[in-house]
Amino acid sequence: MPDLDPADMRLLRALERDARLSFASLGEAAGMSKTPTWKRVQAMEKAGVIAGYRAVIDAAGIGLSTSAFVHVSIAFDRHEAFEQAVQDEPAVLACHATVGDFDYLLQVVTAGVPELDDLLRNRLRRLPGVHRFTTTLAMRDVKPRAYLTDAAG
Numbered sequence: 001m002p003d004l005d006p007a008d009m010r011l012l013r014a015l016e017r018d019a020r021l022s023f024a025s026l027g028e029a030a031g032m033s034k035t036p037t038w039k040r041v042q043a044m045e046k047a048g049v050i051a052g053y054r055a056v057i058d059a060a061g062i063g064l065s066t067s068a069f070v071h072v073s074i075a076f077d078r079h080e081a082f083e084q085a086v087q088d089e090p091a092v093l094a095c096h097a098t099v100g101d102f103d104y105l106l107q108v109v110t111a112g113v114p115e116l117d118d119l120l121r122n123r124l125r126r127l128p129g130v131h132r133f134t135t136t137l138a139m140r141d142v143k144p145r146a147y148l149t150d151a152a153g
Contacts, residue, residue, distance in 0.1 A: 002047045007032060011040055012049070013149040019053040056145070064109045066116050067138040070124065071102035078129020079103070085127045091119050102134070113137075 004012070010030035014021060021029065027037035044050045059067065074082050079097075086095045086106070094107040106124075110116045120135060 002044070002049060004044075004049070008040055008044065008049075009149060009152070011037065012044070013147070015041070015050070016147050016149050059109055063111050066110045066112050067141070068108050068110075068116055069136045069138065070106040070108055070120070070133050071098075071136075072104040072106060072124070072133045073101075073131040074103045075129040075131055081128035082130070089123060089127070091123075 007030055011026060014026055014029040023034045023038045023041070026041070027034050030037060032040075041050065059065070072082075082104070083095070083097075086092055086104075091108050091110055092106050093109055096105045097103065098105050108116070108119060108124075110119055116135075116137075120133070124130065124133065
């Protein structure tokens with residue numbers, strides 16, 4: 001991991017909040033001129049600190065109003081196959097390997113409860129090695145997103 005100085009963190013903080021800032025505006029937010037800003041951003045992209053850029057889409061705005069978390073237990077010898085298969089399931093927004101009572105925690109999103117039922121019964125349970133799963137339906141988002149730069153201090 002590269003050593004990030006306070007100026008790098010200011011750039012990251014500004015980019016994380018609005019990745020569409022021009023280099024001039026970004027530099028202004030970080031207290032530097034356009035060219036050094038561009039060079040630092042390029043260096044952080046090359047180092048993998050900046051992994052990409054994307055738009056933040058409102059799920060309900062595109063018809064995805066049901067969010068759930070699924071704890072999944074996998075057969076001991078099927079982890080690799082499960083991890084490969086879960087990559088191809090578009091309703092799975094995130095998959096985390098965990099330690100504890102379950103092997104994975106999935107964040108899923110669907111248009112509604114009937115679609116969630118279909119996802120669970122007809123797709124997720126058929127993924128390689130799935131032994132059992134438990135689903136928790138999210139009622140509402142209290143803190144749907146946070147900034148990594150805030151957590152980094």
